[in-house]
Amino acid sequence: MPSETVVLLPGTASDEVFVRTVFAEPLSQVGAVLVAPRVRTLCERLTALDNASAGHPIVVGGVSLGAHVAALWAVRNPDRCAGLVLALPAWTGAADGAxxxxxxxxxxxxxxxxxxxxxxxxxxxxxxxxxxxxxxxxxxxxxxxxxxAAESVAPTLDELRSLTVPAGIVGCTDDPVHPVDVARKWAEAIPGAVLTTTTLDAYPRALGDAVQAWQRAKG
Structure with missing residues (x-):
């Protein structure tokens, strides 16, 4: 069975080095291939997903802003998305003072x-x-x-409900910047999504737990 390609995007003002630090090992353990593009703007994040999916459906995701962009891309490109690996979604829809x-x-x-x-x-x-x-x-x-990033829009709950691919989500129970309630609402909205939680003292490695949640969502 061919390896799955997983394209993961960094959060606000974060980078591809952090993505590799968190996700390279857990993805290798499940036989998936990590692609962590060097991106800075929102447009570059979306373009990276478009380019990576040119040949076949891909698993997409990221951290915080990266999770927002990936989930929106999945909503808009359902035939090109094979799954979601999402860490710390920070808001739903418009930021509205998040x-x-x-x-x-x-x-x-x-x-x-x-x-x-x-x-x-x-x-x-x-x-x-x-x-x-x-x-x-x-x-x-x-x-x-x-x-x-502060003015960007995340998917709405209705948009998340339209997703039909396996989704793993990790939220943090004591991170005030990324309220765990947001992760819970995302998990409740995406059909079949699996939510796992962590705490700040386990950062940053524990964000990779989204990979195992994705695997459980796959059944």
């Missing part, structure tokens, strides 16, 4: 007004290391990307 959207706007203001080092000053540990690498990688695109 914590992740407000965080993106606040980050844009700090970077624009005080610089990148000031924006990173309050972070520590693995998060500091990840953001330092990824945010520097965006260069001059960072502030416009924050602003674009």
């Amino acid at each position: 914590p992740a959207a407000l965080a993106a706007k606040a980050s844009a203001r700090v970077v624009a007004d005080r610089g990148l080092d000031a924006a990173l000053a309050g972070t520590t540990g693995w998060l500091h290391d990840e953001l330092t690498r990824a945010w520097h990688g965006y260069g001059d695109e960072l502030v416009p990307h924050f602003e674009e």
